[in-house]
Amino acid sequence: MTTVAKEGVPALTRGRLVGVDHSYFTAESIGAAAPLLVAAQNGVGIAADWGGGMVAGVDGMRFVVPVRSIASRPNPKYFGTSKRRAEATWLNVVSDRVMGLGGLVVHGTQRDSLHVLDAMHQLDVDEHPEIVTSDTASYSDLVFGLFAICGYQFSPRIADISDSRLWRTHADADYGPLNAVSGHTVSLRKVAAHWPDMLRVAGSLVTGEVRA
Structure with missing residues (x-):
C-alpha cells in the first residue's frame, strides 16, 4: 500500500x-x-x-x-x-x-x-x-x-472451417446453394429420447449444481 x-x-x-x-x-x-x-x-x-x-x-x-x-x-x-x-x-x-x-x-x-x-x-x-x-x-x-x-x-x-459440418433435420429438405455442404442429417428420434436428460444437464448448469 x-x-x-x-x-x-x-x-x-x-x-x-x-x-x-x-x-x-x-x-x-x-x-x-x-x-x-x-x-x-x-x-x-x-x-x-x-x-x-x-x-x-x-x-x-x-x-x-x-x-x-x-x-x-x-x-x-x-x-x-x-x-x-x-x-x-x-x-x-x-x-x-x-x-x-x-x-x-x-x-x-x-x-x-x-x-x-x-x-x-x-x-x-x-x-x-x-x-x-x-x-x-x-x-x-x-x-x-x-x-x-x-x-x-x-x-x-x-x-479452419473446411472440416465443419452443416446439419439438416430432413434428408429431403432443399437448402438451395447449401445442399452440397449440408450432408449430415440430425436424428430427431435420438433428440426426443434423450431430451429429459439434456434438460437435467442444462438445469444443473444454470442453477450452479454442477460446473460446466
Missing part, C-alpha cells in the same frame, strides 16, 4: 487501506457490486452506441504464476520448454458495451469451450448476454448444443 498511502488524508492512511482491502475486496462484495457497475456503464450515453449489451466476447490471458499455486499448471506450448514454469489463464468476459462482466481462473493454459460456458454461468450480473463470441475455443457440435440449450448462441471465430 506504500505507493498510494498518504498520511493526513483519512481515506488514504495505511490502516484504512489495509482495512478496506481485507473487509471489502472479497468475492462476495465484488459479486454484489458487479451489477451496479454494469448498470452504471449501461447508463453512459456512448455505451448504447457501442452495442446493445446482448453480445459478450470471452478470451483468455495467459500468464506465468511466480509462486506455488493450485490454480497453475505447466504448459511449454506458450512459454517455452527450457523451464517447466507454472502458468494460469484468466478467462475474461467483456460485453459489447466495453464492460467487464466477470471472469474465471483456468488451471494451466487450456483452451476449452466448456470453460467459456462455465464463466458465463458465474457472471454476477442481472442480465446475461445472449450471444457469446470467442476464438476457436476447442468447439464441437456437442458444445454448440450445450450453449443453445442453456439459452446462449455460441459464435466462435472458427480458424
Whole structure:
C-alpha cells in the first residue's frame, strides 16, 4: 500500500487501506457490486452506441504464476520448454458495451469451450448476454448444443472451417446453394429420447449444481 498511502488524508492512511482491502475486496462484495457497475456503464450515453449489451466476447490471458499455486499448471506450448514454469489463464468476459462482466481462473493454459460456458454461468450480473463470441475455443457440435440449450448462441471465430459440418433435420429438405455442404442429417428420434436428460444437464448448469 506504500505507493498510494498518504498520511493526513483519512481515506488514504495505511490502516484504512489495509482495512478496506481485507473487509471489502472479497468475492462476495465484488459479486454484489458487479451489477451496479454494469448498470452504471449501461447508463453512459456512448455505451448504447457501442452495442446493445446482448453480445459478450470471452478470451483468455495467459500468464506465468511466480509462486506455488493450485490454480497453475505447466504448459511449454506458450512459454517455452527450457523451464517447466507454472502458468494460469484468466478467462475474461467483456460485453459489447466495453464492460467487464466477470471472469474465471483456468488451471494451466487450456483452451476449452466448456470453460467459456462455465464463466458465463458465474457472471454476477442481472442480465446475461445472449450471444457469446470467442476464438476457436476447442468447439464441437456437442458444445454448440450445450450453449443453445442453456439459452446462449455460441459464435466462435472458427480458424479452419473446411472440416465443419452443416446439419439438416430432413434428408429431403432443399437448402438451395447449401445442399452440397449440408450432408449430415440430425436424428430427431435420438433428440426426443434423450431430451429429459439434456434438460437435467442444462438445469444443473444454470442453477450452479454442477460446473460446466
